[in-house]
Amino acid sequence: MLLRLFTAAEDGEAYKRVLKRRCVLFEVLIVLGLATIAGAYFLGKVMPDFVRGFYPGVGTGVALSCAFGLFGTKRTLKDEKKLRAELIKETDERGKEVTLRAASTTSLLLIVAAYVALMVAVAVDLTVFFTLLGTILLFFIIFLSAHAYYNKKL
Incomplete structure (x- = not known):
């Protein structure tokens, strides 16, 4: 999809x-x-x-x-x-828009869930905390890179 x-x-x-x-x-x-x-x-x-x-x-x-x-x-x-x-x-434009919105919503909800998990992990286990923090940072690096790429391409 x-x-x-x-x-x-x-x-x-x-x-x-x-x-x-x-x-x-x-x-x-x-x-x-x-x-x-x-x-x-x-x-x-x-x-x-x-x-x-x-x-x-x-x-x-x-x-x-x-x-x-x-x-x-x-x-x-x-x-x-x-x-x-x-x-x-x-x-099909409608199908693309549906997929794009679903992906955007999923990304947002995953970041919220990762934030909640990060707040719990800092109190429980620092290894899990730093792993989640690294994952969140990697997500934003990829997001910003893709944003810059598509800003130039489109």
Whole structure:
């Protein structure tokens, strides 16, 4: 859904290029998921039980969801009718606006939740506090960088 915000295609050929780049992204993420699974098994003896289950679970989830995305995208690339329908769906202004507003609302609520967690963490555990603080700072650095980028691009 969020990938659709980055579809800047006016015609079928440009949209095919977008989908091909998306396939490459899916392939990279599948490899990353499989590497996460493999890393968990190689490092499994030195990690706690929870972590030994967490890494393969996340790796499997990433690899499988991207495999489904890759399969669906490749199927779309082979069918001209489906390609045209997806192009219309992804370039629909209302759909883009809904996704943009949902992403903005989600970001705002996550920052509020992180703030509350930060206030609790400072009293409980400094490691968690500094991890949350670093995450919040990273979020704002990325946000400001993206804002500056799109200010120049658009």
